Amino acid sequence: MEYFLTQLGISVFAISGVLSAARTRLDIFSITMVGLLTALGGGTIRDIILGLPVFWLTDLTYFWVAGGASCLTFAGIRFILKMPPRLISYLDAAGIALLSVQVIEKTLASGYGSTVAVVMGIITGIAGGLLRDVVTQRPTLLLSRELYATPILVGCIVYLILIPLMPQTIGRLLAMAIIFGLRALIIHRQISVPLRLTLQIRQGP
Numbered sequence: 001m002e003y004f005l006t007q008l009g010i011s012v013f014a015i016s017g018v019l020s021a022a023r024t025r026l027d028i029f030s031i032t033m034v035g036l037l038t039a040l041g042g043g044t045i046r047d048i049i050l051g052l053p054v055f056w057l058t059d060l061t062y063f064w065v066a067g068g069a070s071c072l073t074f075a076g077i078r079f080i081l082k083m084p085p086r087l088i089s090y091l092d093a094a095g096i097a098l099l100s101v102q103v104i105e106k107t108l109a110s111g112y113g114s115t116v117a118v119v120m121g122i123i124t125g126i127a128g129g130l131l132r133d134v135v136t137q138r139p140t141l142l143l144s145r146e147l148y149a150t151p152i153l154v155g156c157i158v159y160l161i162l163i164p165l166m167p168q169t170i171g172r173l174l175a176m177a178i179i180f181g182l183r184a185l186i187i188h189r190q191i192s193v194p195l196r197l198t199l200q201i202r203q204g205p
Contacts, residue, residue, distance in 0.1 A: 002102055002172070005098050005102065005172075005176075006062075006098070006099065006102055007061070007062070007065050008098055009094075009095050009097075009098030009099040009102075010039045010040070010062055010065050010066050010069070010099075011039070011065055011066070011069040012069075012091050012094045012095040012098065013035075013038045013039040013042075013066075013091075013092075013095040013099070013128050013129075014035035014036065014038060014039040014065075014066040014067075014069040014070045014073070015035070015069055015070075015073045015091055016038060016088050016091040016092050016095060016129070016132070017034045017035040017036075017037065017038025017039065017070065017128075017132045017136075018031050018032075018034065018035045018069075018070050018073040018074055018077070019073065019077075019080065019087065019088045019091070020034065020038075020088055020132050020133070020136045020138055021034040021132075021135075021136045022077050022080075028071065028074050031070065031074050032067055032070040032071060032074070034070075034132060034135055034136060035066060035067070035069065035070025035073070036063070036066050036067060036070060037128070037131050037132060037135060038128045038129065038131065038132040039062075039066035039069070039070075039128060040056050040062065040063070040066055040128070041127055041128040041131040041132075042099065042123060042124040042125060042126065042127035042128035042129075042131075043055050043056070043062075043099070043103075043124055043128075044056070045123060045124075045127045046103060046120050046123050046124045046127070049120070049123070050107065050110055050112070050120065052106075052110060086187060089187045090184060090187060092129055092183075093151075093179075093180050093183035093184055093187065094180060095125075095128075095129075096125035096126065096129070096151075096152055096179060096183065097155070097176040097177070097179040097180035097183070098176060099124050099125060100121040100122065100124055100125035100152045100155065100156060100179060101121065101155060101156060101159050101172050101175045101176050101179065102172065103117070103120050103121045103124045104117045104118070104120075104121055104156055104159055104160060104163075105168070106120075107120045107121075114160050117156070117160070118153065118156045118157060118160070121152060121155075121156040122149050122152050122153060122156070125149070125152045125179075126148065126149055126152070148183075150182070151178070151179045151180075151182035151183040151186065152179055154178060154179070154182060155175045155176065155178045155179035155182070156175070158174070158175050158178055159171055159172065159174075159175035162174060162175065
């Protein structure tokens with residue numbers, strides 16, 4: 001179950017990466033690289049920080065799934081682009097929900113505490129999207145007023161609370177549902193951080 005959900009999250013992130021680059025007139029190789037970067041970037045950074053073997057180097061299935069999803073998206077891009085413009089945002093929400101929570105167990109099993117586990121969940125969820133936005137020259141969501149990392153933080157904390165209370169599979173699915181639900185609500189309602197909680201330095205006259 002966990003392996004399937006991880007592969008699904010990888011696929012979703014790869015698709016969102018290709019969609020982000022769809023209007024930049026890149027060739028299939030460049031498009032596929034963006035998809036791979038989006039899908040594998042967050043987990044790669046996480047494993048390097050934790051000093052663990054990089055996940056897709058020990059199991060190339062992740063690489064082939066990401067590459068295959070990217071190529072298939074490229075092939076059907078004319079149809080996909082007819083879908084709602086917010087599709088990328090919802091796909092990104094699905095990706096962070098599928099991947100962020102599962103990192104908690106991996107981090108805890110590596111001997112790290114709950115705080116580190118939550119931080120690694122956030123990094124896994126947002127790093128790939130950040131790399132995608134930088135490469136495709138889109139405004140990064142993390143540097144906007146839109147609530148991006150907050151749903152991941154809430155979901156990861158909830159999962160840590162649920163671990164001793166119920167079977168891991170059920171707790172994992174509930175935490176994923178919370179992350180996706182919160183993120184989807186934020187996208188739909190266009191909820192953002194109040195201006196009074198943002199930092200704005202005024203330039204001199």
